[in-house]
Amino acid sequence: MSTNKDKFRKGIPNDLNNNDPDFNLDQYIDEQSMEGEEDVRPGVTFRVKEKSTKKRDRTVIAVVLAIIFLWYFDWNPINAITQTSQGIAGLFSSDDPITQVEANAVQEALNSETASGSSSILEYSAALGNLRFDSNPASSEVLALYNNGVPISYMEKLNQLDYLDEVSYSGVIGLYANGVPTSYFEKLNQLDYLDEVSYSGIIGLYANGVTTGYLETLDQLDYLDEVSYSGIIGLYANGVSESYLRGLNQLDYLDEVSYSGIIGMYSNGVTLSYLNTLHEIDYLDEINYSGIIGLYANGVTPSFLRELAQRDLLDDMSYSDIIRVYMNDN
CATH class of the missing domain: 1.10.8 (Helicase, Ruva Protein; domain 3)
Structure with a gap:
């Protein structure tokens, strides 16, 4: 095995061959043995080995991660190990992880929506509690009314007309969505017709443009209760005039013929x-x-x-x- 002195001699053959009379072999060996080490002499630049710096960086990062991990679990290493193992086991024990993720997403959206509009929906629900429904609306029904933008004032008017307890929440939504104004309800109530017709009938009458004046004429002729709402729509849509209806009534023929017969003769x-x-x-x-x-x-x-x-x-x-x-x- 070669000694350090032999190794250094192999690296200096040229210097020896120079035949320099002032060359000091011992001093040259000392200088070579100090290469790569820290030099702490004054005025000399401090150098750190690259390999030792990387090792120290990894150690610092590991310590920081360990501190964060223990802090997250309240500085309790037993709790940290237990919860971590449970979390890993849960990944493999879930029957349907995709469904669970979707359910969590839906719940998160609902929580977000509730948080953003909690005061409005609570006030809306409280106002509904003061109205006289056939039965107290379920939470899903309250949410449906709220999401369809049915104003409390709209339902208050129906309540004043004693009609709110005659119609379902879906009927209220349908009436409002089809633009039936409260004034239309008021006129139907004056004609004692509001309780005689379904909410779908009211929507049909209004959607087909049947005026309250036309309905008033039928009421005056005692024909409003004799014909269905679809019959009224048919008469109006086919242009059967109020004067024609009055003429049939004078002939005592209005009650003898069906609305389809009236439409046929008029057409x-x-x-x-x-x-x-x-x-x-x-x-x-x-x-x-x-x-x-x-x-x-x-x-x-x-x-x-x-x-x-x-x-x-x-x-x-x-x-x-x-x-x-x-x-x-x-």
Whole structure:
């Protein structure tokens, strides 16, 4: 095995070959042995080995992490070990980790929403408690009313009209969402019709533009309670005028014909004067509305009908017989 002195000699052959008479071998060996070590002499730059610096950095980082870990678990190493092991076990024991993550996300969103709007929803819920519902709304129903923007004042008006306890919370939402104003309810209540029609009927009437004036005319003719809300919508949508309805009532025919019959006669242009002729010859109650439409559409004149009545032929003839005889004579 080579000694340090031999190793240093291998590295200095050129210096020895220089044959320098002043060359000091012992001093040269001492200088080589001090290379790479710390020099603490005054005026000499302090140098630290790179390898020792990295090792110290790793040690400092490990100490800091250990302090943070123990601080998080209240400086209790037993508690830290227990909770960490439970957390790791939970990762493998969960039946459906994806579902659990989704559930946590939903709960977090609900907590966030509740925190952001807690005062509003609480005040809203408290105000609902002062209203007279058929039954106290469940929390989900309160939230539905709140999220659909139904104002408390809207429900207070329905409550004043004694209608709130007649309709479900979904009905209230539907009424408000379809823009039915409280003034419409007030008029229906004045006509004693509010309790006679469902909330879907009210929505249908309003959505189809049926005016409260039109409804008032039907009420005056004692026809409002005789026809369904869909019938009213049909009459209004087909343009059946209020004067036409009044004319039918004067002939005592309004209660004898269905709303579809009224629509059919009006749409086919059957005039009130034509109906009046049938009434005068006592034939209006003997023929259905489709027969009247047939007579009118085929041009059977009032004078021809009077002539048949004068001859006492009407009671033995159907409306199709009348049309056939009229067509043969003309």
